[in-house]
Amino acid sequence: MRADSASGDQRLTDYCVEARGLTKYFDEFKAVDHVDLEVPVGSIYGVLGPNGAGKTTSLRMTLGIIDPDEGTSRLFGSHKPQSVRHRIGYLPEERGLYPGMKAREAIAFMGALRGLDWGEGRRRAATFMAELGLERVIDEKIRKMSKGMAQMVQLIGSIVHAPDLIVLDEPFSGLDPVNQERLETLVRRERDRGATILFSTHVMAHAERLCDRLAIIARSQRRFEGTVDEARALLPMQVRYAPRTGADDGVIAALLPADAQRRGDAWHFAIDDAGVEPLLARITASGHGVAGLSIARPGLHDAFVHIVRQVDAGFAADAAEEAAAEASA
Ligand SMILES: Nc1ncnc2c1ncn2[C@@H]1O[C@H](COP(=O)(O)OP(=O)(O)OP(=O)(O)O)[C@@H](O)[C@H]1O
Numbered sequence: 001m002r003a004d005s006a007s008g009d010q011r012l013t014d015y016c017v018e019a020r021g022l023t024k025y026f027d028e029f030k031a032v033d034h035v036d037l038e039v040p041v042g043s044i045y046g047v048l049g050p051n052g053a054g055k056t057t058s059l060r061m062t063l064g065i066i067d068p069d070e071g072t073s074r075l076f077g078s079h080k081p082q083s084v085r086h087r088i089g090y091l092p093e094e095r096g097l098y099p100g101m102k103a104r105e106a107i108a109f110m111g112a113l114r115g116l117d118w119g120e121g122r123r124r125a126a127t128f129m130a131e132l133g134l135e136r137v138i139d140e141k142i143r144k145m146s147k148g149m150a151q152m153v154q155l156i157g158s159i160v161h162a163p164d165l166i167v168l169d170e171p172f173s174g175l176d177p178v179n180q181e182r183l184e185t186l187v188r189r190e191r192d193r194g195a196t197i198l199f200s201t202h203v204m205a206h207a208e209r210l211c212d213r214l215a216i217i218a219r220s221q222r223r224f225e226g227t228v229d230e231a232r233a234l235l236p237m238q239v240r241y242a243p244r245t246g247a248d249d250g251v252i253a254a255l256l257p258a259d260a261q262r263r264g265d266a267w268h269f270a271i272d273d274a275g276v277e278p279l280l281a282r283i284t285a286s287g288h289g290v291a292g293l294s295i296a297r298p299g300l301h302d303a304f305v306h307i308v309r310q311v312d313a314g315f316a317a318d319a320a321e322e323a324a325a326e327a328s329a
Pocket of ligand 1: 026031049050051052053054055056057058202
C-alpha cells in the first residue's frame, strides 16, 4: 500500500493507475469507449491492441495529456496528474530530441525537466548508457545517430529521474533485436528498483515475456484483462501429430478431429473436451504409429489474434445485419 503524498487528494491505493470508463470522441468517431485500466503498484502492465485500437489515446487520457469526454483517471490515488508529474516517466509515441544535443546532455536535459540536478543527470546518463552497452555513442550528437539509437537515448532520458511510474508508448517499435533485448532488461531492472511500468505494444513476444498483467483493446474497447496465462487459457491445447507411416491423408484425417490441418509432415488440431486419450487409442489401433507428438497451450500471439478476430467478426455480422435491414426497408 502507498499513499499519495504529493497531492491534497490523499488516499491509500494498491494501484498506481486507476482509470475508469475512459471515453474519447474525435468528431463523431468513438476512439476509446469506456476503457478501464488498473495497474497494480510494482507491476509490468501491457496495453495490447491492433493499429488504431485506441492504445495511445487511452494512455494519454490516463496521464492527463488529453482530457477524456467521459471517465476518470487517478495516478497514485490523485485525480491531478500535474501534482504527481515528477513521479512519472513517459516515452510518447512521437519520438524527438534536440538534434544538436549530445546523448549525455539530452538525457540530463530530460531529467532536469523533471527536477533532476544537471550534474546528477549527466552521471546517471553515463551509468545507463554503459549498462546498456551504448557508452560509445554517449558524446555523439543526436542528429548523427540512427533512429533506433536516438530512441534508446530518449527512453533513458524519460526514466533518468527514477520515476515511480514509467509509461512507454510502443517502446519496442523501430529497435533492432539487440536493442529490444536491452530494453526488456531495462524494464525488468526498473521494476526491480520498485517502479511500475505501463507500456503499449503490438509485439506479443515482448508482452508475453514481460507482463504481469495485460489489457487487450480492440475497436476502442477493452476486450480482455488478466495475466498472460489467463489470456492463453482462452484457447484449447493444440496437438501436433506426425504419423509414423506415410499413410494416405484421407485415412489419417478420418482418425483426427474434423478441423485438423496438415502442415508439412504433421497434423495440427485442438484437443476437444474428450481429451487426448481417445485419440491416442484410435491412432494406436490404426497402426499408423507416432513419429512426433506434442501438446501445447497456444501462445499470447494466438490468444490475441483469437480475441481480435472475434471482435472483428462481431462488427462484420452487425454491419451485414444493418445492410440487410436497410435493403428490406
Ligand atoms: N487527434 C486525432 N484526431 C482524429 N482522430 C484521431 C486522433 N488521434 C487518434 N485518432 C484516431 O483514433 C483511433 C485510435 O488511435 P490511437 O492512436 O489511440 O490508436 P493506437 O491503438 O495507439 O494505434 P497504433 O497502434 O496504430 O499506434 C484511430 O482510429 C486514430 O486514427
